[in-house]
Amino acid sequence: MNILPAQKGFLGLSGENAEAATEEKPGVTVIPFGLEASTSYGGGTAHGAQAIIDASHQVELFDEDLWREPYREFRLSTLAPFAIDGGSAGVKAALAQLEGIVEDVLDQGRFPFVLGGEHSLTAGAIRPLARRHDGLVILQFDAHADLRDGYEGEHYSHAAAMRRCLDIAGVSLVSVGIRNISAEEIPFLEENRHRINIYWAKDRRNWDVGEIISHLSGRPVYLSVDVDGFDSSLMPATGTPEPGGLFWDDVMPIIKGACEAADIVGADICELAPIPGWHACDFLAAKLAYKILGYRFAG
Numbered sequence: 149m150n151i152l153p154a155q156k157g158f159l160g161l162s163g164e165n166a167e168a169a170t171e172e173k174p175g176v177t178v179i180p181f182g183l184e185a186s187t188s189y190g191g192g193t194a195h196g197a198q199a200i201i202d203a204s205h206q207v208e209l210f211d212e213d214l215w216r217e218p219y220r221e222f223r224l225s226t227l228a229p230f231a232i233d234g235g236s237a238g239v240k241a242a243l244a245q246l247e248g249i250v251e252d253v254l255d256q257g258r259f260p261f262v263l264g265g266e267h268s269l270t271a272g273a274i275r276p277l278a279r280r281h282d283g284l285v286i287l288q289f290d291a292h293a294d295l296r297d298g299y300e301g302e303h304y305s306h307a308a309a310m311r312r313c314l315d316i317a318g319v320s321l322v323s324v325g326i327r328n329i330s331a332e333e334i335p336f337l338e339e340n341r342h343r344i345n346i347y348w349a350k351d352r353r354n355w356d357v358g359e360i361i362s363h364l365s366g367r368p369v370y371l372s373v374d375v376d377g378f379d380s381s382l383m384p385a386t387g388t389p390e391p392g393g394l395f396w397d398d399v400m401p402i403i404k405g406a407c408e409a410a411d412i413v414g415a416d417i418c419e420l421a422p423i424p425g426w427h428a429c430d431f432l433a434a435k436l437a438y439k440i441l442g443y444r445f446a447g
Contacts, residue, residue: 149177149252150228157226158263159219159438160205169223174445175258178226178437181246183265185239186305190387192421197263199422200437201226203430211442213404218442222259239304243272250414251276259444261437264418266387267294268304270372271312277414278316281368284413286313287406288323289377289399291390293346295333306419309374311336314343322363324402325349325377325394349392357401364410371406371415371440375433385429386419396432400439407443415440 151157154166158178161168180197187193209217227249233241246262250273253260262273270286278284288294288310295314299307310321320343327349329337337344345363347355376386379393406412420433 149249150230152226152228154224158201158204158224159207159209161219161224165209165219168220171223173221173223175223175225175256176441176445177253177256177258177260178224179246179249179253179260179262180227180229181232181262181265181269183232183239183242183269185234185242185266186268186299186302187266187387188300188305188307190421193264193266193387193419195422196265196418196420196433198229199420199430200263200417200433203427204434204438206431207435207438211439211446214442214446216446218438218446221446222441239268239302243269243304246272247275254280260414261441262416263437264416264420266306267309267372267374267418268306268312269418270309270416271304273414273416274313274319274370275316277368277370278319281413282318283367284319285364285367285369285410286310286319286321286372287364287369288321288372288374289325289394290323290374291325291328291349291376291393292374292388293323293326293329293333293337295336296330297336314340320344322360323347324360325352327392328390349394352394352398357405360402361405361409364406367410368413369406369410371403371412373417373436374419375417375429376419378432383429383432385421385423385426387421388419403440404443404447407447412444
């Protein structure tokens with residue numbers, strides 16, 4: 149795996165900043181994976197990972213909540229851009245490729261953080277983690293349930309992202325912010341209530357963060373954020389924007405609580421489709437990534 153120079157990677161660290169974390173600190177590998185193969189409305193996810201990395205160079209390194217510079221608590225590296233497999237095998241080949249990359253990152257004892265790219269990638273990213281961690285839970289922030297058994301002829305579609313994850317025995321799901329589900333997904337949801345807990349966006353004023361975290365406490369957790377989980381007024385730069393969604397202060401307490409109560413073993417941020425000249429959405433995703441790392445390693 150080719151690694152970018154620190155100043156070109158996530159956070160754009162240089163000089164003394166690039167060497168701030170000592171060898172005994174945990175390692176983090178950022179994996180840019182701009183998969184765009186099954187998007188069904190707006191396009192652009194192929195450019196999402198690079199937009200996040202570029203915007204991250206403007207993120208302030210000091211965190212006012214943690215009252216420190218979290219990047220000093222982990223050794224950060226970013227993979228250089230690479231071609232994504234596909235061809236006639238489509239999304240399935242890309243997921244196998246990502247599975248292998250995450251496997252290599254884990255073999256190095258490092259934390260995998262995937263920047264997408266469409267949400268279908270999660271099904272590939274979690275496979276090595278599910279093999280290593282019994283009872284893996286996915287904490288999903290999303291507008292869509294993603295429980296279809298394929299969509300528009302693609303078994304591994306972004307609209308089936310969580311269904312493909314739940315194909316793995318022992319994996320369970322806590323979904324937050326859902327406000328779009330199809331009739332065809334309901335039977336699967338009803339049959340798998342023991343594996344799936346959904347916190348609907350329409351009910352967020354009554355959410356109990358402690359209750360959400362209770363499903364994760366003491367367990368290995370993979371954190372997956374589809375940026376369309378945020379309200380479309382805050383995050384229009386996504387292929388399937390939805391009104392009635394989450395805002396920054398809805399999401400942060402849940403992520404912070406999850407990092408305090410559970411073992412976050414990997415993460416991804418998906419479905420950013422950058423709008424040229426509109427940097428706010430790219431910056432939100434970049435700051436979100438840094439907040440996740442901060443709560444995970446410096447909280």
